[in-house]
Amino acid sequence: MQKLPKAVTRLINKFERLPGIGPKSAQRLVFYLLHNPDHELIDFAEKLTSLKKDTVMCETCHNVAEVTPCPVCTDETRDKTTMCIVEQPLDLLALERSDIFDGQYHVLHGSISPLNNVGPDQLYLRDVLQRLEGVEELILATNPTMEGEATALYITELIKRSNGDLGSIKITRIGHGLPIGADIEYADGVTLARALEGRREVGE
Amino acid sequence: MQKLPKAVTRLINKFERLPGIGPKSAQRLVFYLLHNPDHELIDFAEKLTSLKKDTVMCETCHNVAEVTPCPVCTDETRDKTTMCIVEQPLDLLALERSDIFDGQYHVLHGSISPLNNVGPDQLYLRDVLQRLEGVEELILATNPTMEGEATALYITELIKRSNGDLGSIKITRIGHGLPIGADIEYADGVTLARALEGRREVGE
The missing domain is CATH 3.40.1360.10 (Dna Topoisomerase Vi A Subunit; Chain: A, domain 2)
Incomplete structure (x- = not known):
């Protein structure tokens, strides 16, 4: 049986490990990338390696940011x-x-x-x-x-x-209940119970 | 409003361009990758850059392979x-x-x-x-x-x-008709028409 080139299989394996991407999607993604020009792939690779290099975790609030403390923590107006x-x-x-x-x-x-x-x-x-x-x-x-x-x-x-x-x-x-745009008819029991518990007086 | 670090946004943009990956999935993938160790990301990046370097298109059948002509074309038993x-x-x-x-x-x-x-x-x-x-x-x-x-x-x-x-x-x-495991009840008209056209004598 005809096998895929190793470079293709290896990249498929990488994509497969990502959440929500199955073997079929991984295959489709890699074959899509095969039709991309070289510089596109190199650019993608650079963005991947710089992801963690150029981001830090804010040491105050642990948000992901470019500087620590992050803009939210240093914002005096908040x-x-x-x-x-x-x-x-x-x-x-x-x-x-x-x-x-x-x-x-x-x-x-x-x-x-x-x-x-x-x-x-x-x-x-x-x-x-x-x-x-x-x-x-x-x-x-x-x-x-x-x-x-x-x-x-x-x-x-x-x-x-x-x-x-x-x-x-x-x-x-935070309040629990029906999300805006939802349908009471299709809401599950637990959500409805929480929505009733969390009821507020009209005009409050 | 709090903004995402540039390194994060850039990688999200890269993922968004892939077929079948929307803005929300791209965001989820990048934040998943943020929790990966550095060497994992570097490895992923290497696989991306070597994808096209280590694959060729067979000059005979235009299949994707490691060598040209590809194993299918050179297989004398086929x-x-x-x-x-x-x-x-x-x-x-x-x-x-x-x-x-x-x-x-x-x-x-x-x-x-x-x-x-x-x-x-x-x-x-x-x-x-x-x-x-x-x-x-x-x-x-x-x-x-x-x-x-x-x-x-x-x-x-x-x-x-x-x-x-x-x-x-x-x-x-190639033959058109009902895929194996399908249900005639739910088949569309065109497929059924093709399945009837492509009928074969039993025992053929």
């Missing part, structure tokens, strides 16, 4: 009294796009997931406590999944049990 | 009297996997598509005629799409009108 905890840098970006939050962030880079051997020590979680001075409200914006809920619960307990005057911080969880 | 014309190297691979064809191949690298400015001259089509000496059957295995059918028709005409003794070559088209 509210210092609210902090939002998110799982991933992409969550931070999604919140920034919504343009409604103007406080500080803290990126955990994951959520507590015992099944995947991720405990609190594998996350950027301990140093949240050191950042809470002056913070009046802490918004827990971890995902509404089992892992995200567990992480939110863990952080709440951590702050409540900590010594010092952290007890006065208001801890909130 | 049947020299049948030739199969396919659109892409991946089609050749799919046929090889089915393990039923043992003849020669010719890869066109596309199909006639006036809407995309692809005419016969943009394909590796003219040199098919030079390869037909000794060939008794030419199988047209272009896709059962508008473009594939047009290409098959064009090749048939090209051979019929050519001078010399090519007129004796048997030209066949």
